[in-house]
Amino acid sequence: MPKLKTNKTAARRFSVTGTGQIMHSRVGKSHLRRKKPARVKRQYDGKVALHPTNKGRISKLVPYL
Numbered sequence: 001m002p003k004l005k006t007n008k009t010a011a012r013r014f015s016v017t018g019t020g021q022i023m024h025s026r027v028g029k030s031h032l033r034r035k036k037p038a039r040v041k042r043q044y045d046g047k048v049a050l051h052p053t054n055k056g057r058i059s060k061l062v063p064y065l
Helices: 008-013 038-044 052-061
Strands: 014-016 022-025 045-047
Touching: 008 014, 014 038, 022 052
Parallel strands: none
Antiparallel strands: 014 022, 022 045
């Protein structure tokens, strides 16, 4: 069986926890943050679990995560 190629851009954007959840960063954290409240800015710091409907798509892009 041949090896599968990993999509490198997806590999940089997603990570897997010890329990197998795929995590990603929130969108909109790079700019236009000055006008947002501090509570919202703190929410951008952590990572968020991927929605279960997208898990199959990402696991095809990054098969060895």
